[in-house]
Structures are given as C-alpha cells and as structure tokens.
Amino acid sequence: MSNPISSEISLDEAGKHVGYLRLPHSVHRSAYGWIPIPIASIRRGEGPTILIMAGSHGDEYEGQIIVSTLIRDIAPGMIHGQLILLPMANYPAALAGQRTSPIDDGNLNRLFPGDPYGRPTQIIADYIENTLLKRAQYLVDMHSGGSSLLYDGANMLALEPQDADEQAKLRGMLSAFGLPKAFLHAPNPLNISAAARRQGAISILTELGGAGMSSKHLIDQARQGVLNLLAHLGMLNGDLVPDGPPCTTRFLRVEGPNHYVYSHDDGLYEPLAELGTRVEKGQPAARIHFPDTPLREPVTVLFNGDGELVCRRVQAQARRGDCLFQLAARDPDRL
Known part of the structure; x- marks a missing residue:
C-alpha cells in the first residue's frame, strides 16, 4: 500500500512552494476531513537535498519558530539544491502543545519506520522516512526538552559514526552548526536518526532548552547554526550566511544507562x-x-x-x- 498522505505542493518543481500535506482523517465532526501538516520546498539548480523539521514533539517550541522563520526568510536565489521544511511534523501534537498526538497518543520520534496502514502518527512516520528522507542527503531535526525536561542551553545530538569518512563529515557538520555541546549516542531503530541512516542521510538533532518555554537566545543561536551549516554544505549563499558558527563545539558522549x-x-x-x-x-x-x-x-x-x-x-x-x-x-x- 502506498502512503495515503498527499502533498499540495510538488517537490520536483523549482522555486518556493508552501502548502500542506493532507492526511485523510474521517471523524465525527468532519467525515471527509484531512489533517493539515505544513510543508515548504525551496529548490534551485543542482545541490544537496536537506530536510529540516521541527514539531515531532508538539511541546518543543524553539524549532517550530526557527523552521517557520527559515521558510519566510530563504528565497530560491539564495540556495543551490533543495530545502524541504516541516515546522510541525506531528501536527496534531504541535497544535495541542503536547509531546504526543492527542489523536492516537503517538510519539512520532519513537514510531519509525512507521506504517502506511497504521494510526495517523505511524502514517506520518512512514511518509517522512519513505518519501521525504528518501530524497535527502541530510536531516536537521529540531528538538528541545519539552514540558518535562530542561537541557543546559543549546545542544546537538548525532549517531556514532559508522566509519572514518562519516566521522570526518559529521565532525565538520557539527562544528559548522556550532552549538556549545554535541552528544554522540548509539542508534535506536525507532527514532528519526535511524530512519535517516536507513535512507542514506546524515542527521543532526538539536536539544534547545525546554521546560515548555521558548528562549530568544537559543532561537537566535540555533538559527545561526542552521544557516552556517547550510553554507558549510554548499547550499546557502548571500546575505543570510552568518560570519561563522555561534560557538566552538565541545564533543561528548551519552554512555547508555549509566x-x-x-x-x-x-x-x-x-x-x-x-x-x-x-x-x-x-x-x-x-x-x-x-x-x-x-x-x-x-x-x-x-x-x-x-x-x-x-x-x-x-x-x-x-x-x-x-x-x-x-x-x-x-x-x-x-x-
């Protein structure tokens, strides 16, 4: 079965296109309704394809603000390649301001590779992995601590590299993003980092503060980091390219249960x-x-x-x- 989500915009056309992914959702109040998941594509010429998303968890706000800002600020003439942007990936959760979807209690970042036959959050996961990530070479997924956790400032997470080539590439990307700390961790097959790896893409996740708040300092810092990463990957040019990364990154590792x-x-x-x-x-x-x-x-x-x-x-x-x-x-x- 193909995924039931349809897109209002073409991902193959040049230029900037903004619309919704339509996930059919028949309920009492709307028999022929659909869930609107905002999406944008900005495409020009040859270059990498990068998926930037936020709102996997609906109570994490800095990323939703940053991705929405990028949609407004970046014009096709500023890039080489394609940016695909999802500011509210799990739209029902983001609309409710909850970590999980109020429709099916689905935690999007624990449901990959998803299921096109499944519940709404599983269908979203399948579409992201098998339609969007299938096109991409890179993923930036923006998280924060949400309502229940608070991180110490702005942080990045990445999977432990598989070989020396990936290690060198990932170090360059994390240093270009330039948040104060970067953590390496082992893969979890249910989250989006593993989904990206299955599709041949390198992923960076952020953890920006939390406590159900949003911080101007962290938003500014992470936005600068994303723009500098896009320049590092040869995609972004022009006035939006910052002078450099916001910080010098310290590299750390999360050592499992300990x-x-x-x-x-x-x-x-x-x-x-x-x-x-x-x-x-x-x-x-x-x-x-x-x-x-x-x-x-x-x-x-x-x-x-x-x-x-x-x-x-x-x-x-x-x-x-x-x-x-x-x-x-x-x-x-x-x-």
Missing part, C-alpha cells in the same frame, strides 16, 4: 546537583520526599556514572520510572 538517573518511587524530587556541573558515580543526585507520609524518611537517588549534568526533569512531582537527570562525558577521540 548516564540516566530515574526515580524508583512516587513522590516529590529535590535535585542535589545543578545543570552544567560535573558529577561522579555514587554522588547523591536527588532526594525523593513523601509529604503524604510525613514520618517517612526521603530516599536518596545516586548518580550511576561520571559526567556533566546536561538535562534535568522540570516538574518536582515524580513517579517511579520518570527520568530525573541525563549526563554526558567528554569524548574527544570519537570526533
């Missing part, structure tokens, strides 16, 4: 370390308090590894299984 701290109790968590600080294995990370049982002593949660504290939970209320902290360690040899 770099995550979870609550094993329901209660209120008191953080015992601040974002940006270095911590050691066995150091107290948080105390879980139980105001509903006042005489019960709080439980102390420990860090499982050494590293820099790069992300923390926002809400003080925590349940068993909630992530409280994420760490990363310096990894100069990998990149």
Whole structure:
C-alpha cells in the first residue's frame, strides 16, 4: 500500500512552494476531513537535498519558530539544491502543545519506520522516512526538552559514526552548526536518526532548552547554526550566511544507562546537583520526599556514572520510572 498522505505542493518543481500535506482523517465532526501538516520546498539548480523539521514533539517550541522563520526568510536565489521544511511534523501534537498526538497518543520520534496502514502518527512516520528522507542527503531535526525536561542551553545530538569518512563529515557538520555541546549516542531503530541512516542521510538533532518555554537566545543561536551549516554544505549563499558558527563545539558522549538517573518511587524530587556541573558515580543526585507520609524518611537517588549534568526533569512531582537527570562525558577521540 502506498502512503495515503498527499502533498499540495510538488517537490520536483523549482522555486518556493508552501502548502500542506493532507492526511485523510474521517471523524465525527468532519467525515471527509484531512489533517493539515505544513510543508515548504525551496529548490534551485543542482545541490544537496536537506530536510529540516521541527514539531515531532508538539511541546518543543524553539524549532517550530526557527523552521517557520527559515521558510519566510530563504528565497530560491539564495540556495543551490533543495530545502524541504516541516515546522510541525506531528501536527496534531504541535497544535495541542503536547509531546504526543492527542489523536492516537503517538510519539512520532519513537514510531519509525512507521506504517502506511497504521494510526495517523505511524502514517506520518512512514511518509517522512519513505518519501521525504528518501530524497535527502541530510536531516536537521529540531528538538528541545519539552514540558518535562530542561537541557543546559543549546545542544546537538548525532549517531556514532559508522566509519572514518562519516566521522570526518559529521565532525565538520557539527562544528559548522556550532552549538556549545554535541552528544554522540548509539542508534535506536525507532527514532528519526535511524530512519535517516536507513535512507542514506546524515542527521543532526538539536536539544534547545525546554521546560515548555521558548528562549530568544537559543532561537537566535540555533538559527545561526542552521544557516552556517547550510553554507558549510554548499547550499546557502548571500546575505543570510552568518560570519561563522555561534560557538566552538565541545564533543561528548551519552554512555547508555549509566548516564540516566530515574526515580524508583512516587513522590516529590529535590535535585542535589545543578545543570552544567560535573558529577561522579555514587554522588547523591536527588532526594525523593513523601509529604503524604510525613514520618517517612526521603530516599536518596545516586548518580550511576561520571559526567556533566546536561538535562534535568522540570516538574518536582515524580513517579517511579520518570527520568530525573541525563549526563554526558567528554569524548574527544570519537570526533
């Protein structure tokens, strides 16, 4: 079965075209309706094809603002190649301001490669992987911490390179993007980085702040980084090309389970370390308090590894299984 999504715009025509992907969605209030997923294509001449997207998680806002701004600001005469831009990739989630879709509770970045026969979020995932990424050599997917997490400033994520050639190319791309920190991580076959790799594209994800807010500083920094990356890849020219990357990037690695701290109790968590600080294995990370049982002593949660504290939970209320902290360690040899 082919994917039921249809596009109002042609991805093969030169120029700037803005419209919607139409995902058929028959419900009580709209028997013959469709879900409108905004899309833009900017194309001119020969060059790379780059997919830039945001709104995979609907409560992550900086990326949605940046991608919308790029659609307005970039004209066909400024580029060589093609930009495909999705500012609200999981439109139902973005419209609701939720991490997951209110229609099917779908987490778009955990549903690749998707399913054209599936629920709406699975259909979106299939279209992104098998129609859009199939055309692209590069992916930039813009995330932030959302409502429940807060990252320490502006960060980039990338898959561990498969060989020396990819390592060199990825280091150049991350340095050109130029956010303060870049984390390498192992592949997860369900997320979009793995989808890009399956389609032969190199991907960079961002994590920009969070806490359900938007930050002008992070928006400006990441927008400059995207534009500088496009120039680095030989696509962008003209007045929008910045003087250089916003920062010198530090390269780190997320070392699997040892770099995550979870609550094993329901209660209120008191953080015992601040974002940006270095911590050691066995150091107290948080105390879980139980105001509903006042005489019960709080439980102390420990860090499982050494590293820099790069992300923390926002809400003080925590349940068993909630992530409280994420760490990363310096990894100069990998990149």
